[in-house]
Amino acid sequence: MSDLDRPGAPVGAGAWDARSEALLGAQPKGAGSEAFSGAKSEAAGSEALPGAQPQKTAVPRRGAADPVKALMHRHRELCEQAVDPLEIAAGLEAHGVTDRTAARFRHRDVFSLAEEMYARVSRDDETRPRPDGPGGPSVRVGWVVRTLLPGALCAAGVAGLRITDGQNRLLVAAAAVVAVGLGLRAALSNGPLRTRRTSSGPYPSTGTWTCWLLAYAVLGDGLLRVAAGGGPDTLPTGGADDTWPLATAPLLALTLACAPAAWTAHLFAAGARRRLTASRGLEDFAGSVRPLLLGAFALYLGALAALLAGCAAVLDEPAAPFQTLTLGALLLLARLLHIHGFTYAPAVILTCAAGAEALALASVFAARLPGCDFLATPVQALVDTWGPGSVPALACAAGALVLLVHAARALTRASAHAEPEPPR
Template identity: 65%
Template sequence: MSGLGELDRPETPGSPGAWDERSRRSLTDVGGDEGGTDESGSRGAGAAASSRDRQSPTRARRSNADPVKALMHRHRELCERAVDPLEIAAGLEAHGVTDRTAARFRHRDVFSLAEEMYARVPRDDDPAPRPADPPAPRVRAAWLVLALLPGVLCAAAVAGLRLTDGRPRLIAAAVGALAVTLALRAALRRGPLSAATRTTGTWTCWLVGYALLGDGLLRTALAGGPDALPDGTADGAWPLTAAPVVALALSCAPAAVCAHLFAARARRKLTSSRGLADFSASVRPLLLGTFALYMGVLTALLTLTGAVLDEPAAHPQALALGALLLLARLLTVHGHAHSATLVLTATAAAEGAALATLFAGRLPGCDFLAVPVEALVAVCGPAGVPAAACGIGALTLLLHASRRLTRASAHAHADAATERPG
């Protein structure tokens, strides 16, 4: 599992988290460096500024007289396309401007600096105001229906598997998997779970597939190979753990509702906050509350599906997987797809490596390869492998989200998700 330092690197040169080198130089030229400097550094910076002032006295006078105008010139595109001061504040924060930097432009915080920049942008016509009201009921109903489809179709597919046998069972499995995949893709292309960045779902499919088949495959590997199937599979049917998968599919709708609540309330706090630190402090409990709400709903769904399907609820590994998928999607929706993809890839690789080492341990002289997984299974059972892999991944993303999703730049376009036509 990669560390948080790897997660912090910018995803693309134009992403919200990327540091614009030109903006870094502009802040140094106009407002000074963000961090503190010692006396010698200050004298060096003053000498460099004096040299630039002698070379361009007109520019120096203009910057000293109106530093905000110089900052607006360097962020002209941001100011011109912004539809409200909040977008300018979020954009400035994404480029490294903090409340301390804003003080050097004679403003108490970034929000008041953004308000002046927005008010001073020349406009021929006032832009259409951003809708402050919630989406129309028809729009909200559309993405709610799409979010419900994966759970309904997954439950129908499992019922088809329970009621069929032989070739019809294979056909039902193939049709059900295709229908659930298409429904999930539609749910992720519209509504609060939609993202402008296109991401691959390969690793997500692997993780869900492991939740369905992984425990049976792990028991087979521990027993000695594919020929040593667990009890009750003498007819050739592979053991399936359907309850966690059905619960995860049904939780797609609660996840969409939680993502919508988080984005809407964070947007309101962005409007009412008067500083970046104030905003971060108010959004962090909101993020944790949203996460706890989803986990509570997922726990109830796991209990319900386990009772209906007469299967173990598989709470540890299913809860860890659900937390991992929710946090990965929230980060993707708010512009941090790189970190989500990185952790999902590492988690899937850990599960695959656990199975590979068990089979490789059957080779002569390679018994030591299977020792770590066998020890974990001996203590926690087959569920220990996915629970450990997904749990570590979810904890990593939770720590990362508590830093990234509490920044104003992550919510500059938070309300666009519910209005995106897909």
């Protein structure tokens, strides 16, 4: 058993092992060595005195080279800006400090180590703001109203499309697109769906690909159907014999689902914050948050399915459940990852899904060139077997599955929940 592993052993520069030195970096050993040598000489002199009684003195926990103090110095900015020990624990975990590493600082886990670091830095600054509580972000009327805007504006636009025709219908469609876009911007820039920027720089933009996926949900299936049949020859005019029909029920359901998505993100953040307070280890926290993530995901899909069924019944349109649910799942997972600072994977997956849909359409049109019939064979087989909705369904389902696996690993880390939701 090493000196560091024995209870009560002095924690000095000479007592560190190589792995602790690698974690904290090279530390100056002059002062610590002198103190250790002085103490050793004094002890030897005491033993040399005749008749002297040996005295047992309590060895202080912190020596001349305090490893926790060195760790605090290394993460000084994190300790000074943290509003509670949970942020320090999450920050340490993000920098690779595990429960096993915390044991080398005489703590049972990262949370206990963070509590000591927070307590020691708090002596110099007792006026720092505190979070609202361990329950996470609070419910505010502002973001609740904003999440209802996209669905309300889209419902008004769909109603306008139903009662107009010709050029007026095009004007109503353009106005509805602008209004819904502004509503989505308001819903995504405030409240639980707001994306935070990370220290690594600006996050990749996914707005273009999200708009493409939503536009394809409205126009893509009809366009692919008529393109595979040799069209389209005309643009939709609003009549019953349109060769390029619009699917408004999926879009209306997805915009109405902004409110369930916000509540899902809020419940997940609040639940994860509570578990971050109650957990006593990183593995314990990850194991408790993973079912919460899957439950929130299933809750959103259930709400989206109910909204889709209602919209399809009211508008008297096909529900297209598989492609709509997979698209909704893809968008929700991408947003959850963005909210908690993981931006690269959602950008890549959304780009791939949009690219797959665009490639399917392009291959059908490219097959009309002389000698290029083979280009449309895969897409034509999918359309003939499962219908045009199979293309976006497969693309979005594959992307959602990848993001779900990634989210199950990324969003169950303590560092993903380090910052509480700021007040609105």
